[in-house]
Amino acid sequence: MQENARKKKRRLVKGMIYTLLIAMAVVCFIPFFMMIINATRSNEAILAGFSLMPGAALAENYAVLKDYVNIWSGFKNSLIVSVLVTVLSGYFSAMTAYGFAYYEFKGKNVLFIFMLVMMMVPGQLGLIGFYELSKTLGILDSFIPLIIPSIASPFVVFFLRQYIQTTLHPSLIEAARIDGAGEFKIFHIVAVPIMLPAIATMSIFTFIGSWNNYLMPLVLLFSPEKYTLPVLMGFLKGSQVAENLGSLYLGIAISVVPIMIAFLFLSKYIVNSISAGSVKE
Incomplete structure (x- = not known):
């Protein structure tokens, strides 16, 4: 009798937890859903109030956006920079982390x-230099100045070293x-x-950080055809x-699509990497 009561209690607690998690997921999804819905609505409809139904102004909104900025050129530029x-x-930080973890050399600790220390220094401080x-x-x-300096990523090296x-x-x-290897x-x-x-x-966070990078491309790029999407x-x-x-x-929706895709395909690795090493024999 007591065993049945305990099972019912566990099922009740599990049901409450799942309900809470589903509610939190819905709350987190609502802003993205509204962004997509509003991308299809006219300006007057958006100002009129909240709606869960998509509108019929997607083509008009895209025409206005395309007439002012070449958003697909910015999309391509951001994709090239972010992927590289x-x-x-990821590659060179992994190699550096492996070297710090398993090789002994002079000045390693220093x-x-x-x-x-460099992890604690904001990158904006060295922008002028x-x-x-x-x-x-x-x-x-x-x-080049947007891609090459990113090879040296202290936080990624630190994280990978602790993991490996x-x-x-x-x-x-x-x-x-x-x-003989x-x-x-x-x-x-x-x-x-x-x-x-x-x-x-780390690739998820690196990709998102590079995709959303606004200040560096704004300062270092002058040609409109080379502007990244955030600019x-x-x-x-x-x-x-x-x-x-x-x-x-609509422009915002286009800009967040790669980030959502990155999370969709790579988010399963986050739990694996965080939980690795939590149990020691």
Whole structure:
């Protein structure tokens, strides 16, 4: 009798938890849903009030948006920069983290502490110096200063180092060396597969950070055909597009699609990477 009562209580608690989680998911989804709905409505309909039904002004809103900015050019530029930043940062940060975790070299601790200190320094503080350096090197108004510096990501290195130390046992590396594998081969066939959940997690945040980066492209890019999507979206303020809320919502909706896709395909790795190493034998 008591066992049945305990089972009923557990089912009740589980049902309440699931209900709460579903309610929270709905609350989080509502802003995105309203953004998509308002992208299809006219300016007058949006000002008239809230509605769950899509409108019929999508083509008109897109025409207004396209007449003012080349949003697909900005989309392409942002995609190129964000993908390259994500790939390069993930690969070289993983290699650096592996080196800090399993190699001994002079000044290792000093370099790691310096890297931790750099995590606390806002990137905006070095913006003027970075601008002058880019100007001296002749790489202004190009994607190079937006992509290359992102290879050095202290936070990603720190996160991957902590992850790999809890998941990759040194005996695996020694076994690979005994089998005759070189150091680069060990990194690619032993370390990288184990680090994939953490790399995927960091790739999500790196991609989102690069996609939403507004200040650096605004300062370093001058040609309109090279502007990234956040810069183009910033130009919509005070323009005729801002007077058409439907067009503004449509532009925002287009800008968040890659972020939603990234979360859709990579979010499952977040739990794996966070929980890794939580249980030790």
